[in-house]
Amino acid sequence: MPQFYKKRIVCYAVFSLFLVVAFSSCQSDEETKRQKYITEGILLYRKNCANCHQADGAGLAGLYPPLVNSDYLRANKNAVICSIRYGQQGPIKVNGKTYNRVMPPQLQLSNLEVAEITTYIYSQWGNDKRLITGKAAEALLAKCAE
Numbered sequence: 001m002p003q004f005y006k007k008r009i010v011c012y013a014v015f016s017l018f019l020v021v022a023f024s025s026c027q028s029d030e031e032t033k034r035q036k037y038i039t040e041g042i043l044l045y046r047k048n049c050a051n052c053h054q055a056d057g058a059g060l061a062g063l064y065p066p067l068v069n070s071d072y073l074r075a076n077k078n079a080v081i082c083s084i085r086y087g088q089q090g091p092i093k094v095n096g097k098t099y100n101r102v103m104p105p106q107l108q109l110s111n112l113e114v115a116e117i118t119t120y121i122y123s124q125w126g127n128d129k130r131l132i133t134g135k136a137a138e139a140l141l142a143k144c145a146e
């Protein structure tokens with residue numbers, strides 16, 4: 001094999017290796033952040049949400065809807081973030097069952113706290129795992145305040 005090709009192959013190999021390393025270290029950064037948010041999110045959830053939705057997310061009879069495997073959580077990713085701070089009311093359907101009560105606003109929750117709670121509830125109970133950063137929550141919350 002000509003020297004020229006050998007060099008080329010080595011070069012490609014090194015470059016691919018670099019890409020793999022860069023990509024996987026990016027991913028684990030995000031995963032580390034998600035785990036941090038979850039740790040805070042658990043505490044905030046217990047304090048601000050578990051009264052109604054229960055510590056295990058199962059909800060309470062016909063009064064408070066479940067967060068476990070919630071099709072509503074899956075379908076309303078932005079609206080959920082607004083509701084956590086600004087509350088919500090009016091009939092909604094969760095996993096085939098209708099609920100119609102008031103979820104009170106919790107204006108004391110900071111953007112970061114809303115992000116941590118959201119990341120936590122999406123990481124539990126068979127919901128779609130996602131990381132909502134404090135910045136992303138801030139942008140969404142500014143929109144729903146309007």
Ligand code: HEC
Nearest residue numbers: 048049052065066070072073088089090099100101102103
């Ligand atoms: C005082 C009771 C109460 C508290 C506290 C409360 N909620 Fe709710 N939540 C409700 C009710 C009632 C509904 C349904 C509202 C409706 O009928 O429109 C609801 C709806 C929801 C929904 C959408 C439906 C579903 O089950 O997927 C989510 C998500 C949710 N709450 C998350 C939270 C989170 C997170 C917190 C804590 C920050 C919280 N709630 C605090 C009563 C509460």
